[in-house]
Amino acid sequence: MTKIYLAEDQKMLNTALATLLGLEDDLDVIGTATDGNTALSEIVLKKPDVAILDIEMPKLSGLDVAQQIDVLKLTTKVIILTTFAKASYFEQAVDAHVNGYLLKDNPTDQLVQTIREVLDGKTVFSPELVTSILSAEKNPLTKREIDVLKEIKTGKNSKEIAKAVFLSDGTVRNYISSILSKTGTSSRIEALNIAEKNKWI
Amino acid sequence: MTKIYLAEDQKMLNTALATLLGLEDDLDVIGTATDGNTALSEIVLKKPDVAILDIEMPKLSGLDVAQQIDVLKLTTKVIILTTFAKASYFEQAVDAHVNGYLLKDNPTDQLVQTIREVLDGKTVFSPELVTSILSAEKNPLTKREIDVLKEIKTGKNSKEIAKAVFLSDGTVRNYISSILSKTGTSSRIEALNIAEKNKWI
DNA sequence: TCTATAATGTGACAAATGTCATATTAAGTC
DNA sequence: GACTTAATATGACATTTGTCACATTATAGA
Numbered sequence: 001m002t003k004i005y006l007a008e009d010q011k012m013l014n015t016a017l018a019t020l021l022g023l024e025d026d027l028d029v030i031g032t033a034t035d036g037n038t039a040l041s042e043i044v045l046k047k048p049d050v051a052i053l054d055i056e057m058p059k060l061s062g063l064d065v066a067q068q069i070d071v072l073k074l075t076t077k078v079i080i081l082t083t084f085a086k087a088s089y090f091e092q093a094v095d096a097h098v099n100g101y102l103l104k105d106n107p108t109d110q111l112v113q114t115i116r117e118v119l120d121g122k123t124v125f126s127p128e129l130v131t132s133i134l135s136a137e138k139n140p141l142t143k144r145e146i147d148v149l150k151e152i153k154t155g156k157n158s159k160e161i162a163k164a165v166f167l168s169d170g171t172v173r174n175y176i177s178s179i180l181s182k183t184g185t186s187s188r189i190e191a192l193n194i195a196e197k198n199k200w201i
Numbered sequence: 202m203t204k205i206y207l208a209e210d211q212k213m214l215n216t217a218l219a220t221l222l223g224l225e226d227d228l229d230v231i232g233t234a235t236d237g238n239t240a241l242s243e244i245v246l247k248k249p250d251v252a253i254l255d256i257e258m259p260k261l262s263g264l265d266v267a268q269q270i271d272v273l274k275l276t277t278k279v280i281i282l283t284t285f286a287k288a289s290y291f292e293q294a295v296d297a298h299v300n301g302y303l304l305k306d307n308p309t310d311q312l313v314q315t316i317r318e319v320l321d322g323k324t325v326f327s328p329e330l331v332t333s334i335l336s337a338e339k340n341p342l343t344k345r346e347i348d349v350l351k352e353i354k355t356g357k358n359s360k361e362i363a364k365a366v367f368l369s370d371g372t373v374r375n376y377i378s379s380i381l382s383k384t385g386t387s388s389r390i391e392a393l394n395i396a397e398k399n400k401w402i
Numbered sequence: 403t404c405t406a407t408a409a410t411g412t413g414a415c416a417a418a419t420g421t422c423a424t425a426t427t428a429a430g431t432c
Numbered sequence: 433g434a435c436t437t438a439a440t441a442t443g444a445c446a447t448t449t450g451t452c453a454c455a456t457t458a459t460a461g462a
Contacts, residue, residue: 010284015308016217083211107216142438155391157418171440177420186420187448189390190356343408358448372410378450387450388418405462411455419448425441432435 002119005048006032007039007065009057020108036060040068048076050115055082055089063089066096077118085132086199100124139200140182148175149201152188203320206249207233208240208266210258221309237261241269249277251316256283256290264290267297278319286333287400301325340401341383349376350402353389
């Protein structure tokens with residue numbers, strides 16, 4: 001009997017998947033959580049064979065949980081299950097040596113199949129994910145520009161951003177100018193819209 | 202046998218719920234869709250007893266589908282199933298005379314129970330939804346201010362907004378000034394953040 | 403009927419934003 | 433070793449943004 005742990009913060013999906021997976025006669029859902037902290041501690045305790053982790057959860061993200069599982073060298077196989085085909089998420093997942101990365105835009109069959117393949121020792125990435133990442137506009141922003149853009153998102157003005165990232169006000173404005181030119185926009189909000197659409201931040 | 206139609210654009214949840222509901226021996230899932238258009242035409246054709254509708258779907262929103270069902274005076278009972286406890290969504294749902302409004306932050310049992318209650322002729326609104334709406338900050342913005350704020354969101358500058366909403370540039374800036382004061386902010390981005398947090402736009 | 407409030411406008415002003423030219427230093431690449 | 437890019441900075445400038453005072457008209461409520 002394969003022991004499954006499921007971490008997913010949307011209860012409707014959490015309970016639905018727990019029930020469905022439990023119906024498979026070789027799978028046993030030994031626990032579920034709706035936040036990352038609970039998930040991590042229970043996974044450490046209960047040592048499931050497979051952990052299915054949503055990314056965006058309260059307290060600790062599924063990627064953080066995956067990373068901890070990797071660091072602690074647990075034998076638990078990890079499958080990330082998320083809505084987001086975002087390059088930076090995917091990279092983090094690969095860094096954490098996850099065994100699978102599946103989008104919620106797949107039917108449940110696919111999840112069951114992924115579980116089986118992962119148990120077989122395979123590593124499984126959603127084909128749509130790979131397509132989506134390969135076809136995505138490559139992020140042209142530098143690290144610091146991304147830092148600045150994230151501060152912009154919170155609504156800070158130039159001076160506040162400067163304080164937050166330890167730069168001069170002028171430098172921040174230069175970075176913003178550069179962000180605008182790279183995104184082909186002429187205001188902070190437009191730049192944010194473009195960057196979010198392309199999943200650069 | 203109660204005929205259920207399910208419209209939900211996230212395939213993982215769509216398939217999971219379809220399977221689960223199908224397991225109930227008095228319920229029969231006669232069709233599913235991942236967009237509003239398909240849902241509406243199939244509902245018109247197949248006349249299910251209950252339609253479960255997600256709100257944010259491609260082509261036609263669940264609220265639009267609900268409204269059409271109401272206008273066409275179909276006997277199909279409608280349950281809105283959504284992530285969003287947003288006052289304006291709820292109001293639209295009430296206007297469309299839906300029979301239930303359930304948040305995805307509920308377990309599947311709740312959905313099954315809601316289906317049964319709706320079939321019994323009851324009208325069911327998620328308690329968390331009601332709480333959330335009652336405890337929500339009431340939107341202090343006027344209609345025109347909301348119009349302007351929506352334009353701000355697209356990244357337009359004052360002149361462009363003025364054109365878009367047929368106002369003078371000065372008036373737009375006055376409205377923005379008023380929006381900022383009502384939201385207690387000092388920039389467009391902050392105002393957007395507050396308005397989105399409070400689900401005013 | 404009086405009184406808010408919404409919707410709309412103008413003009414003036416200070417502050418913030420965005421652009422540009424220019425510069426230094428460090429790191430990485432051919 | 434030359435070249436490019438990133439990271440950082442300054443100063444000057446034009447434009448945009450946000451504030452404020454003030455004004456008109458329409459409408460809804462007490």
